Amino acid sequence: MTGKEMRDMSFPTNFLWGGATAANQYEGGWKEGGRGIAVHDLMTDGTKDEPRRIYCRNDAGDEVTILQGECIPFGYQGFLKEGYYYPSHNGTDFYHHYKEDIALMAEMGFKVYRLSVSWTRIFPNGDDLVPNEEGLGFYDRVIDELKKYGIEPLVTILHFDMPLHLANVYGGWADRRLIDFYLRFARTLFERWKDKVTYWITVNEINVLGGYWTLGLASNHRKNQANSNQGETPVEDAGIKLQSIHHLLVASAMANRMAREINPDFMLGTMCALSGIYPATCHPDDVFGAYEFRRKALMFSDVTMRGYYPNYAASIFDQYHFKLRREPGDDELLRDNPSDYLAFSYYRTTAFDRNSPNTTTTGGQQAGPNPYLEKTPWGWPIDARGLRLVLNELYDRYQKPLFIVENGMGNVDIVEEDGSIHDDYRIAYLRDHIMEMKKAVEIDRVPVLGYTTWGCVDLVSAGTGEMKKRYGFVYVDLDDKGNGSFKRMKKDSFFWYQKVIGSNGENLG
């Protein structure tokens, strides 16, 4: 390719630049407008080294503590324990700041804004027959505000959101009846916004969902004390999780079918966490190990994009001594209703080392360290080149458009005396990743629909519950324990991203 040819190519003019958030970390207003309680409302704050917790008790009053991602012991329910801080109750208060925040997004030139709908704001218990009109009204106003500025809403139906009632009464997604409740929720949104929303994501990061927190699961084994299995997924829990994700995959396919009947022009995606995996060395066992490890993530996008479980899924299930239970018609549903595009999050890459393989994960994430990469203060390896690789990998595999719906760097920001925030580390991270995306689009010809950075306005970290792990272009005055005014302030990256979008990705500064 000549230099001239390269210069003539660029991002398509309708490329969707923007940012992404999720209700559970951003919205707040947890007891307003008739909203019901979700499991994430019971999750305390944590730190990089201290996992977030959920306090649980049974009818006899015995208490245990579970960590984020774990299943609740059978017979127990989560509760709010006095004296602890629960960051999702206020998030960063989009509920009361949506007009201001959307105006800031518009000022940056956003073409798209990815938001999620809080399930319990629409169906407070999850299994209610009639939706909560007040909750729908809130999102009507948000969507209308976006439309006012010509910003395309990208709506995630389910983003780490589990109505407490569904978890406690049904045992969450392990129970197939949740498919019907989810479909009632999805239908309500599709019908309500059929003329206003084109881009949908049925489920966020379907491959990494787990435990009580996101799937509402109870464990078959009884936990005697807190932290008894910290960081590990017991084999039997992995089985419940995989079965539950199967229910979600079926629900997602049924939602695709329903959505296409409501508006055939909808663009439907399911979202997977697909940060990349490398072999730690060129030793054949590392290379094949990395390949197998990657399949633990790709298995799920294979189902949503190709419409069937791949051949190798059976060997993954064998590792967990798990036998998938399918109902008649499941295979046809998956086959006939694949997604239109693959949405994915990309933050980092990790490396598979045959000598210390991560055997506990079921979602194909976090294989092991890579000595060649620098890390964020939270230890996430920074690898912009990996994004180009993953874009190529996924397009080679599926031949359907891709949408990068999360990317970014969590970091501590310092507010100077004059109120300025010099986040050049964030600009550097995003610039390098956009450059690699640009190469994938322009040189490799990978069709990418858009790019939404994670946490465009600062929000609570899902992984640690901290505020100081910030991703945004807009700073929110709030600390790790909920002190602050919620005041919004523009960071240097705000003005940088404005230029990126204004030049359609040509001026990366």
Ligand code: BGP
């Ligand atoms: C993804 C989630 C987001 C977001 C992001 C960053 O897995 O979809 O909700 O939180 O990761 O992670 P963290 O908030 O832990 O830094």
